[in-house]
Every structure is written in structure tokens, then in C-alpha cells.
Amino acid sequence: GDLGPFNPGLPVEVPVWLAINLKQRQKCRLIPPEWMDVGKLEEIRDQERKEDTFTPMPSPYYMELTKLLLNYASDNIPKADEIRTLVKDTWDTRMAKLRLSADSFVRQQEAHAKLDNLTLMEINTTGTFLTQALDHMYKLRTNLQPGESAQSQDF
Numbered sequence: 147g148d149l150g151p152f153n154p155g156l157p158v159e160v161p162v163w164l165a166i167n168l169k170q171r172q173k174c175r176l177i178p179p180e181w182m183d184v185g186k187l188e189e190i191r192d193q194e195r196k197e198d199t200f201t202p203m204p205s206p207y208y209m210e211l212t213k214l215l216l217n218y219a220s221d222n223i224p225k226a227d228e229i230r231t232l233v234k235d236t237w238d239t240r241m242a243k244l245r246l247s248a249d250s251f252v253r254q255q256e257a258h259a260k261l262d263n264l265t266l267m268e269i270n271t272t273g274t275f276l277t278q279a280l281d282h283m284y285k286l287r288t289n290l291q292p293g294e295s296a297q298s299q300d301f
Contacts (some may be wrong), residue, residue, distance in 0.1 A: 162211065166218045176219040181205065182212065183223050187232035193238045200263040209237060209267050240268060248276050252283065 152158060157177055160168075168174040181187070181204030194199050205211060212233045220226040244264070251259050261269060 162214060166214060168224075169194065169219050176222045177203065178219075178223045179211065179213060181208070182215070182223065182229055184228050184232065187229060187236070191232055191236045191239065194243075196238055198243075200240060200243060202263045203265060206265050207267075208233065209265065239265075241271065244272055246266060248272055248279075251276075252279055255283070278286075 148233065149160060149164065159229070165176055169176050181190075190201070190204065212229065215223060216226055216230055216299060247259070
């Protein structure tokens with residue numbers, strides 16, 4: 147792409163891959179996203195714990211961005227360890243909710259589910275398990291129902 151020119155000392159928005167590349171070459175200082183703040187993340191975590199449903203996250207890529215920025219630029223992020231802990235706490239809360247939702251979904255033999263406010267990473271974390279569980283349930287149900295081919299052919 148066409149990027150630049152860059153002026154020293156002036157903040158500029160660039161793609162994450164470029165920011166990390168420049169940071170690795172010690173050519174820049176990364177400024178974390180607005181939501182990557184201890185106070186805001188505490189609010190998000192507490193809200194997630196209070197609600198029964200999934201709350202909207204500050205970014206659809208909050209987990210990926212946190213991991214990348216803390217791995218490559220933790221020296222540019224104030225209170226990086228606290229941020230790591232808060233994001234992990236939020237992730238754990240959301241995963242626990244997702245497991246409970248999946249368990250309820252399977253037990254009630256639902257046909258569809260609403261996945262509002264889940265990120266792609268969260269969906270992909272349980273996607274394989276859930277699709278395999280539904281596949282097994284389908285096979286069990288079809289084996290329990292008498293099929294037309296199993297009828298007696300007495301003449």
C-alpha cells in the first residue's frame with residue numbers, strides 16, 4: 147500500500163502489522179487503542195460478569211490485538227500486566243458463558259442459536275466442539291427413530 151510520509155514525533159494511524167514491524171526495528175513507539183486502559187477494561191470485565199448475555203466488546207479483535215501489542219510493545223503500554231490480567235479475566239468469563247450456553251443449547255435440543263456480541267475468535271474456540279456435538283445428537287436421534295426401511299415385509 148501507499149503509506150507515509152511519516153513525520154517524526156507525530157502520531158499516525160497505520161495497520162497493526164506495519165506498527166509492529168516498525169516497533170521491532172525500533173523506528174516508532176506504539177500508542178495503544180483507547181479501550182486498552184485499566185479503568186475501561188475493569189468496567190468491561192465487571193459488566194460482562196453482571197450480564198447473563200454477552201456484552202459488546204470494544205473491538206471485534208480485542209484478544210488478538212491485546213496479545214500482539216503486549217507481546218511486541220509492552221514497554222509502550224502503561225500497566226501492561228494489569229491489562230493482560232483484565233483481558234484474560236474477561237475472556238475467561240465469556241468462555242464460561244459460552245460453555246454454559248452451549249450446554250443449555252444441546253440439552254434443550256435447539257435448532258439454532260443467537261450469537262450476538264461474540265467475536266470470531268470466541269466462536270471458533272467452541273465451533274468445532276459444538277458442530278461435532280450436534281452431529282452426534284443428529285445421528286443418535288435418527289438411529290432411535292424407526293426408519294421406513296426397517297418395516298416388516300411380510301406378505
